[in-house]
Amino acid sequence: MSIILKAENISKQYRLGLVGTGTISHDLNRWWAGIRGKQDPYLKVGSVNDRSTKADSHYVWALRDINFEVQKGEVLGIIGKNGAGKSTLLKILSRVTIPTTGEIKTKGRIASLLEVGTGFHPELTGRENIYLNGAILGMTKSEIKSKEDEIIDFSGCARYVDTPVKRYSSGMRVRLAFAVAAFLEPDILVIDEVLAVGDAEFQKKAVGKMQDISKGDGRTVLFVSHNMAVVKSLCTRAVVLEHGKTVFEGGTNDAVHFYLNHTKNRSLSYISKKKELANNFVKSVKIITSHKGFQEFNGKLNVEITIYCFEKVQSPAVSYQILNSDNIPIIHELVLNAEQSFGQERGSYKLISSISKLKLYEGEYTLNVYFADNFSKTTFDKLFEVCHFEVVNSNKRPYYWQTGSAIYKENDTQWVIKKINEDTIT
Known part of the structure; x- marks a missing residue:
């Protein structure tokens, strides 16, 4: 073909904070460098295009x-x-x-x-x-x-x-x-x-x-x-x-x-960075796999979710999704206050979801976590792609469980909820 x-060698540089590409003095400097056969002096400066960090230069390289x-x-x-x-x-x-x-x-x-x-x-x-x-x-x-x-x-x-x-x-x-x-x-x-x-x-x-x-x-x-x-x-x-x-x-x-x-968070746990206790939110999420560092096919998986209730929630609901490597949800687990009482008074609650035999294809997975009021349809907190874990099939039996997105999960998930007697983040 x-x-x-x-x-x-495509590169694109922008000047931060201004509508134009620069000032008259910068344009004169560029013109003078061109007259002398020199390189544009502003190509030597500029920070990496990382939107999550504070700029350390007036110029940024959108492409390099x-x-x-x-x-x-x-x-x-x-x-x-x-x-x-x-x-x-x-x-x-x-x-x-x-x-x-x-x-x-x-x-x-x-x-x-x-x-x-x-x-x-x-x-x-x-x-x-x-x-x-x-x-x-x-x-x-x-x-x-x-x-x-x-x-x-x-x-x-x-x-x-x-x-x-x-x-x-x-x-x-x-x-x-x-x-x-x-x-x-x-x-x-x-x-x-x-x-x-x-x-x-x-x-x-x-x-x-x-x-x-x-x-x-x-x-x-x-x-x-x-x-x-x-x-x-x-x-x-x-x-x-x-x-x-x-x-x-x-x-x-x-x-x-x-x-x-x-790009995913490779940790098996998530801890909120919130410093105030003025809202309902998810404090932490932790995955406990069947083996240290990985989850074995047909093994037990625990998901521990700690929430904080600033005030009584009428009908609290906590759920999580397990996403495959294409970010497609393939398992959705939910617990409601009607099933087990929690969130009826201010404080922290630890919710533990146990799947005794998790039959997932080999591959890498993450969680989406949600905390909401089922009565008012208000979502207090939602987390995306946290707690990265890997599923392996060490004995290769049955042989047909290979990399992919299909799933077979026995319907035996259990939830345990504990009131934590503390009113702090940590």
Whole structure:
């Protein structure tokens, strides 16, 4: 296959706190360095793009030294945490912004869907925007007209196609924008997370269309998503970004595995960092596995959840989900006050859930934990992807329990609740 897109040493630097890229003095310094044949002096400074830490420089590198190649007909996934630089990279690839350093080489037309309604004029109708976007892609009026009916039918917006786009919902805009981008036959289709705005039916249609584009038509797709199941089903290869840098590039399954396990809390326990006792919340979560450091197939698993009640809760409910490596919940356990009394007075309570024989496929798992009032439907606290643990099958019997997401769990979970006579965090 031939290379259709190549990124060479792509970096993007932004100045924090200002609308512009700098000041007059900075622009003069850059100009003077250029006159003397010197490097831009501000490329030597700048902090790593870590949104969780305080900036130590006025400049930040949104991307730093990104290199990759994409073959014709390939579907490349780009994954990473929020703020990792995924959208910035797609904007550079789509020519929305230019890189600070580096170069993008492409062959053919690029169609991009980066944000809801990108490229649509709100005062124009849906039909007029179809022709506008086609013209931007370099297509003739007759070429666009030949695809018009397919675009409208796929989008499901036939009733509103002659209505100004400003009156569309965000889902309708995404439907029409994706249909335009997909059916006007670009050589490279760039899709950001916007498909998450659409409903389940449209997401399924969109993924199917992207598969047709790559496999049937031999066109290239660059796809950004936080839905790892879709990434694994659609993409042939993936790149993992972290703090603006490439930390992994390879097969999709390996990339997803690296991303999920590289970013998860590897501890078997969670302790809240809250210092005040003015609300109801989850103080701690702890997993006690059948063996130290790992959970054996068919072994006993204990989940200990400590909650703090600032005041009486009318109908307290505590639950947890066990998530597989694709972040899909496969077990949901729940205990209500109607079953065992707790939360009726201020203080701390330890809830212990015991599963005597946990039959999970081999793999890595985490917990989501919830504390709520079942009567008022108020959620006091919710924790996501805490307490990472691994399931192994040491004796390999029965042989069919291998890596995957299916589960068989005997219905014998028991809960034990204890009132803790203390009113402190620790």
